[in-house]
Amino acid sequence: MNEIEQRLAELEQLGLTRRLRLVSGPQGATVLVDGKPVLLLCSNNYLGLADHPRVREAAADAAMRWGVGAGSSRLVSGTMTIHGRLEEQLAEFKGSEACVLFGSGYLANIGVIDALAASGDTVFSDELNHASIIDGCRLSRAEVIVYRHRDVEHLDWSLRKHARRECRRLIVTDSVFSMDGDVAPLSAIAELADMHGARVLVDEAHATGNLGPGGRGAVAEAGLEDEIDVVVGTLGKALGSYGAYACASEEIVRYLINCARPLIYSTAPSPPAVAGALAALSLLRERPHRVQRLRSNARLLRRALAGEGFPVADTDMHIVPLIVGEPRATMRLCQEALERGVFAQAIRPPSVPEGFSRLRLTAMASHTASELEMAAGVLGDAARAAGVQPEAFMPALNERHEEVLEPASERELAYAERGAHAYERAPELDETGPMSAPFDLERDGEAIAGDARVSAGAAAATPFDLERDLQDVRAA
Numbered sequence: 034m035n036e037i038e039q040r041l042a043e044l045e046q047l048g049l050t051r052r053l054r055l056v057s058g059p060q061g062a063t064v065l066v067d068g069k070p071v072l073l074l075c076s077n078n079y080l081g082l083a084d085h086p087r088v089r090e091a092a093a094d095a096a097m098r099w100g101v102g103a104g105s106s107r108l109v110s111g112t113m114t115i116h117g118r119l120e121e122q123l124a125e126f127k128g129s130e131a132c133v134l135f136g137s138g139y140l141a142n143i144g145v146i147d148a149l150a151a152s153g154d155t156v157f158s159d160e161l162n163h164a165s166i167i168d169g170c171r172l173s174r175a176e177v178i179v180y181r182h183r184d185v186e187h188l189d190w191s192l193r194k195h196a197r198r199e200c201r202r203l204i205v206t207d208s209v210f211s212m213d214g215d216v217a218p219l220s221a222i223a224e225l226a227d228m229h230g231a232r233v234l235v236d237e238a239h240a241t242g243n244l245g246p247g248g249r250g251a252v253a254e255a256g257l258e259d260e261i262d263v264v265v266g267t268l269g270k271a272l273g274s275y276g277a278y279a280c281a282s283e284e285i286v287r288y289l290i291n292c293a294r295p296l297i298y299s300t301a302p303s304p305p306a307v308a309g310a311l312a313a314l315s316l317l318r319e320r321p322h323r324v325q326r327l328r329s330n331a332r333l334l335r336r337a338l339a340g341e342g343f344p345v346a347d348t349d350m351h352i353v354p355l356i357v358g359e360p361r362a363t364m365r366l367c368q369e370a371l372e373r374g375v376f377a378q379a380i381r382p383p384s385v386p387e388g389f390s391r392l393r394l395t396a397m398a399s400h401t402a403s404e405l406e407m408a409a410g411v412l413g414d415a416a417r418a419a420g421v422q423p424e425a426f427m428p429a430l431n432e433r434h435e436e437v438l439e440p441a442s443e444r445e446l447a448y449a450e451r452g453a454h455a456y457e458r459a460p461e462l463d464e465t466g467p468m469s470a471p472f473d474l475e476r477d478g479e480a481i482a483g484d485a486r487v488s489a490g491a492a493a494a495t496p497f498d499l500e501r502d503l504q505d506v507r508a509a
């Protein structure tokens with residue numbers, strides 16, 4: 034056996050083998066898995082914009098106007114107008130002076146952290162931060178101090194202990210944590226940063242579009258737009274596309290353009306992806322009710338799950354972990370749910386600490402109430418069929434709106450011991466097949482049908498003009 038076969042056999046033995054599951058159709062509320070329609074309950078297409086008609090049209094139109102590829106890094110073959118337009122819109126939306134796009138959230142985090150910290154500097158990182166932050170810390174070669182999850186006292190202590198004046202210090206945190214759906218204590222972190230002369234980077238991957246006024250994120254919800262040095266976010270979740278951004282002062286953005294390697298050495302985001310995100314952003318700004326719909330759907334899902342006996346808190350957070358513990362039991366549960374019509378991917382180590390495998394459920398604004406109620410019933414049945422009573426699941430970590438952290442429970446301490454950046458959190462298995470299911474304008478009722486009407490108007494106003502573009506090409 035060579036080392037690759039050996040490692041694969043080891044993963045199999047531990048119940049940790051991953052495989053790509055083929056899903057047909059867009060990331061709508063329902064997808065086809067192995068030809069069978071199932072409710073999608075694990076996508077980050079939180080607002081239902083990835084498959085929204087207006088977003089699709091904008092991407093298709095952009096492909097005809099500007100082509101599919103950006104051709105090169107923007108520092109080589111130039112920034113396209115559409116990149117600049119999205120950056121302006123995002124800066125305005127996030128209340129920052131400036132913004133710069135990256136190829137993905139992963140690239141943005143490694144690029145920004147590596148630019149803001151180097152050998153001799155110190156990064157303070159929450160132990161449950163996303164894998165891209167962990168990798169950014171590693172790449173920077175800075176000293177990395179991992180503080181206990183959301184533990185402000187531990188962060189304060191760490192900052193005092195590593196108070197070398199001559200080095201740069203950077204605090205990094207997710208705002209909404211991707212696997213637990215809890216929120217970082219951003220105000221306290223900003224205060225500590227100010228006190229200790231550190232910069233703060235907040236990753237709003239799961240907050241932009243989902244929290245705060247008009248979906249502006251957790252930083253805006255806490256009123257901290259002027260206190261946080263860099264806000265990173267992805268275009269790949271609530272904004273329904275692909276790519277990412279960093280919002281910051283003009284000076285920091287200028288610095289990133291000069292020093293963030295994934296921006297300098299990687300091809301710029303593709304025009305259709307950028308145009309799709311622009312359309313999604315304008316939909317969000319025109320119709321912020323989607324954010325309320327997501328929040329109320331999340332609460333509905335949680336209440337229905339609690340009704341089944343799962344230990345789920347009565348909050349409105351859209352990420353709902355059902356923590357089983359053991360990876361094989363989690364896979365069994367995933368399979369039982371799938372057979373009953375609900376697709377909720379099992380998440381296992383190294384995406385979460387050992388002993389905390391789970392189904393990570395996500396509500397979407399495009400789910401209907403009856404779909405979410407059905408899902409809770411299915412998950413209850415699936416759990417019992419998999420041999421785990423819903424009441425025996427582990428409760429989630431701190432949920433939203435708990436401003437004061439209670440003393441760490443035994444479970445949290447165990448989590449902390451096993452976590453501590455020893456694992457990585459990567460999205461499990463998401464692979465979509467060719468589009469087969471058409472989007473269904475009726476299913477989401479008035480609100481989304483209303484968007485479609487706007488969409489029809491927009492399409493009429495800005496049809497792509499193949500003739501004009503061909504003339505441009507000939508002229509060139």
Ligand code: PMP
Nearest residue numbers: 137138139163211238267269460
């Ligand atoms: N940060 C967080 C918190 C994430 O959950 C993710 C994606 N799972 C990323 C960054 C990476 O974003 P992208 O998918 O755009 O690379």
